[in-house]
Amino acid sequence: MLHHIPKLMIVVAATLAFVGSAPTAAHDVTVGQAWSRASPKGAKVAAGYLAIENHGTAIDRLLSASSAAAAKVEIHRMSMQDGIMTMRPVEDGLAIPADQTVTLAPGGDHIMFVGLNAPFEEGQRIPVALRFERAGRIDVDFEVGPVGAKGPRLQIASNASQVAVAPPPKPAPAEEPFFTHICGTRVMADVTVMPGRHGPVEIVVKLEDGDEKPLSVDALSVTLSNLDKKIASVAAIAERLSSDTWKVRMTAATDGKWSLALGIDMGPGDRIDVAAPILIE
Numbered sequence: 514m515l516h517h518i519p520k521l522m523i524v525v526a527a528t529l530a531f532v533g534s535a536p537t538a539a540h541d542v543t544v545g546q547a548w549s550r551a552s553p554k555g556a557k558v559a560a561g562y563l564a565i566e567n568h569g570t571a572i573d574r575l576l577s578a579s580s581a582a583a584a585k586v587e588i589h590r591m592s593m594q595d596g597i598m599t600m601r602p603v604e605d606g607l608a609i610p611a612d613q614t615v616t617l618a619p620g621g622d623h624i625m626f627v628g629l630n631a632p633f634e635e636g637q638r639i640p641v642a643l644r645f646e647r648a649g650r651i652d653v654d655f656e657v658g659p660v661g662a663k664g665p666r667l668q669i670a671s672n673a674s675q676v677a678v679a680p681p682p683k684p685a686p687a688e689e690p691f692f693t694h695i696c697g698t699r700v701m702a703d704v705t706v707m708p709g710r711h712g713p714v715e716i717v718v719k720l721e722d723g724d725e726k727p728l729s730v731d732a733l734s735v736t737l738s739n740l741d742k743k744i745a746s747v748a749a750i751a752e753r754l755s756s757d758t759w760k761v762r763m764t765a766a767t768d769g770k771w772s773l774a775l776g777i778d779m780g781p782g783d784r785i786d787v788a789a790p791i792l793i794e
């Protein structure tokens with residue numbers, strides 16, 4: 514007799530969860546196949562992918578996302594600008610056209626977990642709250658596959674009892690470095706600018722391949738260009754710290770919005786350029 518009680522509790526909890534987040538148009542949008550990868554040692558970011566289906570008659574937009582597992586969750590858009598693969602957070606949301614399924618997959622737009630509270634481990638489920646313009650909030654668990662996974666595993670139906678919630682983020686130190694993640698189709702770069710203030714800065718770049726595994730390249734150059742003020746771009750060749758990590762000292766002459774571009778020599782005749790905006794105080 515006792516073994517019936519937990520079941521009943523789950524049903525009640527599920528009903529409450531639905532009532533608590535029930536937006537009128539939620540049934541028009543369904544999300545599935547949400548997955549991520551186990552993070553390599555020391556990684557501060559992880560990408561997430563999913564399929565979003567809009568079976569309504571009006572366009573919807575994925576506006577933002579959040580998770581207890583990371584300091585912030587961004588929606589990253591990738592596009593080509595002047596031959597440079599550019600990654601930037603979406604500002605007006607990711608459009609999900611009526612009667613269509615938008616699939617976020619490696620090499621394209623993706624969800625970015627920035628500032629992981631703990632590394633993602635295979636088998637974990639990462640709870641994420643997605644916010645849509647029309648459908649409102651939709652909760653989904655991202656299933657963590659192995660390092661270098663290329664797609665979602667088979668979805669296993671389960672209740673939410675095994676969700677791993679990481680501790681809340683630590684307060685920021687006073688002299689905070691600026692951190693960003695640049696995503697290209699063949700490379701991803703974790704970029705730390707220390708300090709995140711104008712003047713002399715040290716930039717450390719850690720490279721991963723398209724499957725988020727450590728990437729060793731022949732050479733790396735860094736170019737800083739100011740987007741607000743008329744300041745000549747500065748470029749420098751980075752020095753190798755380890756097989757996948759590079760360091761360079763440069764000067765960001767003023768505060769504001771800069772573009773940080775990486776020229777990555779993958780091998781003879783194979784160069785990749787990626788760029789992303791950075792904010793210097």
Ligand SMILES: [Cu+2]
Binds near residue numbers: 589623624625694696
């Ligand atoms: Cu990204």
